[in-house]
């Protein structure tokens with residue numbers, strides 16, 4: 001199916017922008033653990049990171065489908081979208097659950113690229129995927145909430161003005177449903193750091209700017225609350241489908257990047273007096289990977305269209321993320337194998353992308369938890385935990 005001219009225009013514009021930030025730019029950032037400030041600023045200035053913000057608040061008012069095309073192109077270019085993708089979707093918590101005053105205060109500035117909202121704090125070291133057991137608390141005290149606890153793997157916080165934080169406001173044993181009693185807050189990172197919030201970077205396998213956070217009696221004004229007190233799980237959950245679809249699109253971009261590289265190299269590399277791609281043992285894994293990535297894209301498209309039509313799309317968003325993250329990983333593996341020893345040379349860029357795309361079978365949700373969702377919510381089998 002051919003794409004509409006609007007979509008082709010978006011693709012071309014993103015591709016041209018990304019072409020100015022070649023693979024050496026990303027390699028150097030990976031080496032130095034640097035942040036792609038110029039790249040993110042330019043994506044922001046061009047309006048690509050704010051396409052999901054409605055026109056009334058200064059954004060382009062486009063859908064997750066168009067956003068998916070943007071992230072797919074970013075990844076296909078060899079870039080690492082993890083540095084910037086959250087600016088696109090974290091604002092959904094403000095858009096869907098913020099008061100009109102909060103929307104007016106934040107969304108136009110986010111749309112103009114003046115405010116960065118690209119950090120969200122959910123995961124904790126001792127509770128992991130069991131989100132409703134998280135231990136960070138927010139206690140109401142006069143006109144403030146007082147926050148105590150710890151978070152882990154909170155990405156981009158050092159490159160963000162705001163963070164959406166999930167904390168417990170009512171103990172789990174005092175609520176009817178374990179998802180009740182959690183609340184979401186919009187935290188001004190600059191104001192909080194050093195006054196009850198400590199941020200410690202984590203050294204990790206990829207250049208993802210993730211940190212540990214320590215909250216020690218951090219006071220935030222009561223109007224930091226997003227939505228109603230105790231209903232924060234929904235604030236976070238609502239944004240998750242968009243996040244999963246966009247990350248799935250990124251994985252498709254990674255997959256297509258690997259297949260482009262592998263098929264090109266297979267045509268060029270001569271061993272035993274013929275291109276290695278002439279051997280079916282080299283050619284078929286690339287062809288199979290191509291089929292897998294393209295099939296995953298169909299699920300991304302389906303999920304995005306359903307999201308944009310306002311239809312429930314939890315199953316499709318989850319399946320898209322699972323299928324695309326597995327397909328991109330296999331494409332990465334095939335690309336490594338096709339390049340032989342050169343795959344290990346950093347200047348070929350493949351090993352960096354290989355490390356980066358591996359993340360998406362674990363974050364933002366791991367494959368087992370997706371399988372569990374499908375087993376329980378789609379196929380009606382008993383919950384396993």
Ligand SMILES: Cc1cc2nc3c(=O)[nH]c(=O)nc-3n(C[C@H](O)[C@H](O)[C@H](O)COP(=O)(O)OP(=O)(O)OC[C@H]3O[C@@H](n4cnc5c(N)ncnc54)[C@H](O)[C@@H]3O)c2cc1C
Pocket residue numbers: 119120121122123127128129130152153154155156204208210359362363364365366367368369372384385
């Ligand atoms: C680079 C990076 C960036 C991240 N950025 C953010 C961020 O910005 N904000 C944020 O909040 N979080 C972030 N995360 C955290 C990420 O969302 C979690 O790592 C992920 O959800 C998995 O949680 P966990 O690591 O605690 O694994 P665990 O919950 O400890 O699970 C470990 C393994 O056990 C499996 N498992 C657990 N329970 C079950 C079960 N009942 N049945 C079957 N299998 C099970 C899981 O599938 C997983 O494979 C990031 C993580 C990384 C690595």
